[in-house]
Amino acid sequence: MPTLLILSRNAAEYRRHVEAARLPGLEILPPDHFSEAEIVFGEPNLICAALPQLTALQWAQSTWAGVEPLLNPDLRRDYQLTNARGVFGGLMSEYVFGYLLLHERKMLPRLAAQLRRTWDASPTGTLRGKTLGLLGVGSIGAELARTAKFFGMTVRGFTRLSETCPQVDQYFHGPDLLRFAAGLDYLVSVLPNTTATRQLVGANLLAALPASALFINVGRGSAVDESALIHALETEALAGAVLDVFAEEPLPVEHPFWQTKNLLLTFHTSAPSFPLEISKIFIENYARYVAGSALWYCVDFERGY
Amino acid sequence: MPTLLILSRNAAEYRRHVEAARLPGLEILPPDHFSEAEIVFGEPNLICAALPQLTALQWAQSTWAGVEPLLNPDLRRDYQLTNARGVFGGLMSEYVFGYLLLHERKMLPRLAAQLRRTWDASPTGTLRGKTLGLLGVGSIGAELARTAKFFGMTVRGFTRLSETCPQVDQYFHGPDLLRFAAGLDYLVSVLPNTTATRQLVGANLLAALPASALFINVGRGSAVDESALIHALETEALAGAVLDVFAEEPLPVEHPFWQTKNLLLTFHTSAPSFPLEISKIFIENYARYVAGSALWYCVDFERGY
16 A cells, blocks of 8 residues: 655645545555655655655655755665646746736836836736746746747747747757847746756856846856856846846855846745645655656656756 | 928937838828818827817827827817727736736746745646636737636626627626625726726725735726725735726825735836837828728717727
């Protein structure tokens, strides 16, 4: 009989959703029964901490998209690791297009005008006709591309190899990074943390963007050269940036980002993991696990996603 | 040979777009040749001021959606009046959904946290699953409904009679106004200024909304009882409002709206008339005019839109 250990800050809520599905043959273990667990479902940092005690582990289902804590090459890889996908695209779209609209429709300058009691009817911009460049086009990038098309935009995608999203108008790879960036109105990174993506958003890429461009990072902080970004913003070589992820989180209180010009910060909140949604992934994957089928959303430990 | 007078703050730009279309048989008059003009293309307030001198007028094409200045019952109605439609829906969608996302994704509280150097990872809301109520479902309301569906929302429509938009899940009319309002997450007015819409958003309607609701007005200011709205916001009977239009514009500097709690103001800028887009409407309608076909977007002087 498969045994499940839930390792999450929201363990009670996950347990309730999993129990409600009445999964055939599944025994949900009490907390701390590490050595009996064949399956673990939870946050990668908690799974990582418990890994030495999880001696019977066959399969770990992450509640997050990012599984960096488990990718350390010094850790065991003798189990199947699956992550959460397909549920974050809609939330990420709300975040990214919300901030694109905040920028285009001049919401903060309008608020400043209100505080000055000034009728500021100067024109605002529009998303229609603009060009969005996506760094990374997995399931989240594909949803961003679909939303961009809804708003009448052109979409470029920069990927390692894949060219599978029909809403991307033009794909770029490897050496074409600066050609990809030239002329973009908006650059959005959804890149995971891998050796290939580290500091990809650096001085060269930022210099290739128009000075009117806006950069948004909802992927991982490691993809950005933070000093190069600060320099681009402070010298107005870039019109603005919105960051949800950082090299170090929580962002240290002395970090210059808190006061960098034309930079808006959020706090790794662009796409929260709602337990109900994430539980559905586990429940569907469990059916595949007991049937001996290939699991969905398997992580390649070497590739890193 | 049809003669055209352009009456607009952007007359030079409109003239350039119309000339570029090389419309057969059209003579564009110099400014101030009022009495020779068979056709006028421009802003309703400028057309209204020139109306006594426009003795040869057969057709007036407005560059705006709203044509209130020409609806005064004391004015002549011996010409065809057409307005601009079909071009504002996309811009209005950007405005409305931009402000819905500003609200749901707590963009202003996040900015306040940044200014305090505080990592505020408290959860934000989402549009998905929310219910939007549209006061008025013409071409703009239909585009808002389409965008709401894209974001996974439920849509209610309140109209005089029409039930033509397939993206509206449920229609309400006349006496069902308060049933329409009950349980809405967002109420958006795109109502024109008519005798039937005046002060429709009053104390009763506002009291029927949940206290968590957000109200957005991109129609006309006359649809709102401004005192009732201020009272609802100040007593937190309503979570917030965003207004682009007002009973008096520009908003008087002493108006309480400038400092009303949880109220954001913009300045009749939700859907600017871009001359290139509006010129296309005139150019297409001109072909119908010379062919003797029914013009598009005819305004009914009695109904008011």
